[in-house]
Amino acid sequence: MSQELPSTFKLLTIWLLILTAVFLAVLAWQHQRERPRFTLNERELRLQRGPDGHFHWPGRLAGRDTVFLVDTGATTTALPRALADQLGLRPLESLRSNTAGGVVDGYAAEVDLSLEGGLQAPRLRVVVLPTLDAPLLGMDVLGRLKFSQHAGEFTVERP
Structure with a gap:
């Protein structure tokens, strides 16, 4: 059980980082589109x-x-x-x-x-x-x- 928790935590952290990067990229793209x-x-x-x-x-x-x-x-x-x-x-x-x-x-x-x-x-x-x-x-x-x-x-x- 003690080995499962760090592995699950690592996967969760990686997915959160990927989703955060995608979210920030979409925000940057929207900001660029709205610029005059x-x-x-x-x-x-x-x-x-x-x-x-x-x-x-x-x-x-x-x-x-x-x-x-x-x-x-x-x-x-x-x-x-x-x-x-x-x-x-x-x-x-x-x-x-x-x-x-x-x-x-x-x-x-x-x-x-x-x-x-x-x-x-x-x-x-x-x-x-x-x-x-x-x-x-x-x-x-x-x-x-x-x-x-x-x-x-x-x-x-x-x-």
Whole structure:
């Protein structure tokens, strides 16, 4: 019996190490898939469509790293309320917003926004919505740019 326990313990330890390695590899693979696919040169920047079918543009809000979902159907840049609370944004006025999910109550706020590639929007007026899942980069910012979308790429001429 005393010889069985160490052998069983060794096998159990080996299997636990293998399963842990597989688990960590899957986590690393998922993290890599979720990273924005972003390339930049002196003339343009390109965003590759993500695994979720959307374009994601890295940037900063009030100095905090943020990844925006590019939404050409959104009139205004919108933020989830939880993110606005973390950034300490103060409501300027209450508002109602027509979203794909219906009419939602929110508020307007101002925040300094910067995007990878050099685009700056200081004191940008944004909409803060309670049920939003991710920050949306709307046409209030995108409309300032010359961009095109083709074959899974979102290309922006550098300002």
